[in-house]
Ligand SMILES: Cc1ncc(C[n+]2csc(CCOP(=O)(O)OP(=O)(O)O)c2C)c(N)n1
Ligand code: SF4
Ligand code: SF4
């Protein structure tokens with residue numbers, strides 16, 4: 064900024080084009096502290112010359128529209144999640160200056176865990192926490208920071224310790240953690256305190272510019288509308304009520320002792336993600352596999368049984384092999400309350416089209432490895448679909464007449480191979496043989512990816528072959 | 542208007558259309574040279590005004606004002622463009 068003049072910072076847009084209504088004034092109420100903190104941040108961004116690097120994360124709350132004003136990179140995020148988004152941005156763009164700007168409802172209520180975890184991880188971000196002791200945007204409900212006795216729309220007779228507990232003191236909490244390097248509470252009251260806010264804003268940004276660590280500045284700020292008073296009264300109310308309960312102090316500052324350090328940059332390239340998820344590269348994806356009969360195409364599968372039967376592994380194997388076979392695939396385990404009863408189930412989709420939702424509510428294929436699973440899911444199977452069930456453990460056949468049924472004594476067959484836990488692969492073999500969805504070699508190729516113990520692979524291959532042979536002998540190819 | 546030589550005296554310029562009439566600048570001014578004007582601006586607020594002299598250029602009003610563009614303070618010796 065030019066010397067000898069205090070005026071609108073260049074890091075604000077000249078004209079707030081994104082805003083509706085007047086394009087030259089903010090949407091904030093008269094006397095609102097947000098505007099002042101915005102000015103101090105914009106001024107610092109100007110002075111440090113970091114406009115091109117800065118990414119400003121706006122919260123949910125009155126400052127939701129900060130991106131109307133700041134001429135920097137902007138992201139507006141879900142309620143309370145600014146520290147999580149800031150983490151992702153900072154780690155993938157370590158050269159950027161990431162500002163998480165949050166109100167007290169956002170940061171201390173719905174986002175309480177997010178901020179603690181980010182602070183504890185020592186994310187190299189700068190957090191500006193506007194504490195106005197109330198939910199401003201939604202019309203003045205109690206916040207975790209609301210004072211004892213303070214009247215809000217949800218504490219019409221005043222907050223009481225008995226009902227709502229004590230005001231949450233975020234600086235005090237965060238400064239007990241080891242990772243944060245700078246934690247200070249300041250207040251937008253008189254010019255003297257405001258100049259301390261200015262200093263804190265600059266320090267917190269400088270810490271990030273110098274690659275030091277997590278900086279947290281809590282700014283006590285007026286909300287005349289929420290407090291139902293004039294702007295001038297609101298300032299006095301802060302001095303009389305907020306400051307005694309939220310003492311101004313530097314709670315932690317080790318920024319001088321900290322050596323600048325860089326986190327290794329996280330690169331989200333397609334190659335990296337493919338490698339992490341074992342996604343076969345294009346050239347390894349088979350394109351020569353004939354389509355199965357219409358009724359078996361694009362299956363939506365529920366696999367269910369006891370925990371320990373390898374249900375989730377069976378689903379994974381199917382999805383992995385399906386991927387190699389050229390399908391879009393999804394696999395999602397379902398952890399319902401029934402987990403406690405020892406049952407497990409997962410949903411698998413193999414599709415020629417991109418998959419919208421990975422959950423399967425109308426399966427075309429049900430694999431039931433125990434009776435409760437058959438009873439639970441039988442009615443959901445699409446007419447014309449397929450039920451595969453383990454006749455070793457289920458001594459009644461499915462009641463449905465409008466579906467295909469394949470019963471296979473998978474557990475006994477597995478026992479004959481010397482390991483009952485291999486029943487899942489017998490079923491996999493039976494499924495591919497019955498439907499012709501993919502040839503054996505695709506599944507065998509995929510085995511090393513989802514089976515960690517390599518010496519078990521031959522047994523798995525044997526099991527798949529047994530399952531296939533059972534179908535060939537008893538049903539012929541469908 | 543721009544001036545070739547530095548300003549002889551500090552001064553404050555208030556853009557009335559951007560003022561929300563919160564009076565925080567008036568409260569903060571140690572020289573007592575700001576006041577609430579009688580008329581209403583386009584938003585229906587009584588905008589703050591400058592009596593025309595006596596500003597020391599301390600900047601208190603600027604840092605109390607929540608509106609980014611409402612107040613500009615020129616310090617003594619300022620050279621350059623001025624806001625309208
Ligand atoms: C997930 C979700 N829950 C609740 C809301 C409603 N909501 C909007 S703003 C807000 C509170 C904001 O208060 P604070 O963070 O103190 O910010 P202020 O408005 O006071 O600046 C709430 C609860 C929402 N938008 N999204
Ligand atoms: S409701 Fe409160 S926090 Fe929101 S803009 Fe108005 S004064 Fe500011
Ligand atoms: S700069 Fe200082 S003296 Fe001048 S009007 Fe503002 S507060 Fe008053």
Ligand code: SF4
Nearest residue numbers: 560561563564566606
């Ligand atoms: S502080 Fe700003 S908005 Fe408030 S009265 Fe003064 S000029 Fe107007």
